[in-house]
Amino acid sequence: MADTDRHPLFMPLIALGGLVFGFGLGFSHMARPEVVLDFLQFEDIGLLFVMFGGALVSGTAYFLAPKLLDGPALTNRRFERRLKSFDNNVLVGGAVFGVGWGLSGICPGAAYASLGVGNLPILWAIAGMFIGAYAQGLWRSRDDASDASPAGTD
Template identity: 50%
Template sequence: MTSKQFLAVLASGALFGFGLAVSTMVSPEVVLSFLRFQDFGLMLVMGGAVCVTVITYQWAPRVMRRPMLGDHFAHRPSVMDRDTLVGAAIFGAGWGLCGVCPGPAIAGLGTGNMALLVALGGIAVGAYVQGWLADQRTKA
């Protein structure tokens, strides 16, 4: 990774974290009230993010010959297999139970919410177990 790429990643990550903090998505209480259909403010945040992402992913490859800091646009095939569906269900259940998503949990540490360390610990353990299970399947 070049220094330009590193600075771009750092700046975009900081901007993303700032946006999560401003939108109050770093607060599990706000997320849970959204998931209980009591507060629809986060729906505007998520809807705006989806619109920007869709427009950017559709527009950038057509207008630019290559990414600003890369060689080519990578097109990843979307695969909807059993592992993806099970992982999405577990992720959704965890998000619904505790109101914490990985990105906002990391950004929330910057707001001083140290209780999010517990959620990040669970996320790390889940990622490790998933990797271990995937290794076991490839060995078998």
């Protein structure tokens, strides 16, 4: 879908959502890796309440939006859940994500918010995320290329 198919308020609302998300992460101290690491070591359960609050708001939106909106909101697409099958990619990707989260003490969204609160060393983790995503893309394209090659060729 082209950007021209979207409502003119789509991009400003995305920016507003990012601002609210970043402010919330900073306000709740979830943009500080030491707070996240304390949660992962079961020393501070504050992150659990932040995650529950986010899940409650988004769950409510996903439940109510299809019932309250006559048509698609801003994107010209139906508002519905995207079902993803649980396969090895999800399992391995989740495990790798968890290891990275535990090593850096921060997840991708909070890493960017962490820059906003002055945590410049987090740039190392952000660089690692970009390199890891690029490496995964190379890995996936290598697998796709081998799947597309004709049978019997070396």
